[in-house]
Amino acid sequence: MDAMAVTNRARRLMIDWIDLSVSGAYTLSSDWDDRWRTGGTVDEVIEEAHLSPEHILEGIRRFAAERKEGSNASAES
Numbered sequence: 001m002d003a004m005a006v007t008n009r010a011r012r013l014m015i016d017w018i019d020l021s022v023s024g025a026y027t028l029s030s031d032w033d034d035r036w037r038t039g040g041t042v043d044e045v046i047e048e049a050h051l052s053p054e055h056i057l058e059g060i061r062r063f064a065a066e067r068k069e070g071s072n073a074s075a076e077s
Helices: 010-018 044-048 055-068
Strands: none
Touching: none
16 A cells, blocks of 8 residues: 555554555554653653654655655555
């Protein structure tokens, strides 16, 4: 599946919408490192979860660049 997702929930909750075996590398979620967040202010949690605007933009750019190269589309085959 040529797709990615951004969620503030667990990555595995996205299985109804995307194939994580292919799109999982591009999906941005708060559990990106399979760890609980340590807490703090909203800004601190968003930064630690890699869901800040900068992280999201970087993830979208990576997906788009690799999509153009064909590297994420070829993972489906």
